[in-house]
Amino acid sequence: MLTLLDPDDPRQPFPPPAKALSEPNGLLAVGGDLSPTRLLKAYRQGIFPWYNPGEPILWWSPDPRLVLFPERLKVSRSLRKLLRKGEFEVSFDRDFEAVIDGCAAPRPYESGTWITPEMRAAYVSLHRQGHAHSVECWYEGGLVGGLYGVAIGQVFYGESMFYRKSNASKVAFVILVEHLRRWNYRLIDCQVHTRHLQRFGAEEIPRDRFTALLQRYCAAPCAPEAWRL
Numbered sequence: 068m069l070t071l072l073d074p075d076d077p078r079q080p081f082p083p084p085a086k087a088l089s090e091p092n093g094l095l096a097v098g099g100d101l102s103p104t105r106l107l108k109a110y111r112q113g114i115f116p117w118y119n120p121g122e123p124i125l126w127w128s129p130d131p132r133l134v135l136f137p138e139r140l141k142v143s144r145s146l147r148k149l150l151r152k153g154e155f156e157v158s159f160d161r162d163f164e165a166v167i168d169g170c171a172a173p174r175p176y177e178s179g180t181w182i183t184p185e186m187r188a189a190y191v192s193l194h195r196q197g198h199a200h201s202v203e204c205w206y207e208g209g210l211v212g213g214l215y216g217v218a219i220g221q222v223f224y225g226e227s228m229f230y231r232k233s234n235a236s237k238v239a240f241v242i243l244v245e246h247l248r249r250w251n252y253r254l255i256d257c258q259v260h261t262r263h264l265q266r267f268g269a270e271e272i273p274r275d276r277f278t279a280l281l282q283r284y285c286a287a288p289c290a291p292e293a294w295r296l
Contacts, residue, residue: 072099072126077108084113084128084278093129100124101189103196110217110224111285113278115258120183130274133257133264137248141268142241149234150241155212156205157242159296163194166201166213170227182227190226193217200294202243204235212236214243218294220285223247224256240267250290254280 070082077100087095095114099105101124109115109126118125142150167190171182193199198219204212212235214228223243230236244267247255256277257269 069094070096072096072105072124074098074100077102077104079105081109081112081114081126084274087128087130087274089130093127094125095128096126097123099126101185103189103193103198106189106193106217107198107219110219111281113256113274113281115224116186117181118183119181128274128278129259131260131271132274132277133260133269133271134277134280135244135255135257135264135267135269137244137252137255139268139270140241140244140248141266143266146234146237146241150238154206155235155238157239158203158205159243159246159294160194160200161203162210163199163201163215164191165210166203166215166229167191167227169210169213169229169231170215172229190215190217197294202239204230204239206232206235213239218252218289221251221253221287221289222256222281222284223252223254225258246293246296250293251287252289252293253284253287 073079081096087093114126114128116124117127167187171180171187173180190199199215199217201215202213203210211232212230214236216223216225228236257264260271
């Protein structure tokens with residue numbers, strides 16, 4: 068039985084992630100709102116919102132969970148060569164709204180986007196409060212790729228990425244992970260399996276191990292200089 072969340076009570080507890088459905092994998096609750104209070108509560112427990120336009124808000128905690136431990140990042144030889152060439156400029160939090168708009172733009176193989184206006188507004192609000200961050204990749208002065216996500220303690224929760232020039236999002240991701248490692252981040256949440264992220268060293272772990280890691284790392288401080296570039 069799915070839990071129905073009250074949209075007027077953002078402090079309402081979520082059910083334990085272990086109660087999520089196995090089919091569809093990870094569906095845990097329905098409804099509620101996208102306030103910063105509820106979103107941060109969800110992320111700390113390994114729960115995230117994902118739904119299509121016209122649907123109620125759906126909350127997920129899949130099992131297994133795809134994660135990347137920053138120290139296990141894998142970078143191909145060709146990508147390392149591209150990074151050394153320095154063709155791209157990478158920045159942090161320079162234009163969060165442009166990045167989320169880039170991520171929201173439909174892909175050629177998709178007919179729509181899950182980043183609804185309500186989702187966009189929610190993450191822009193998180194960004195203005197210092198919880199959500201963007202990485203921008205620039206080429207000849209233009210934004211050609213990037214990604215955004217949520218940071219809590221020593222955990223970064225990746226949400227979405229995009230590119231307009233080949234390899235731009237890969238460059239942004241590698242630069243981000245290298246900085247997260249220096250800033251004492253211990254875990255990057257990649258949500259569900261993709262071969263693309265697996266090539267970078269992401270691995271699947273059981274949900275109970277993931278939530279145990281969150282309990283440890285969300286309460287731990289990152290380096291004081293984090294995100295101050």
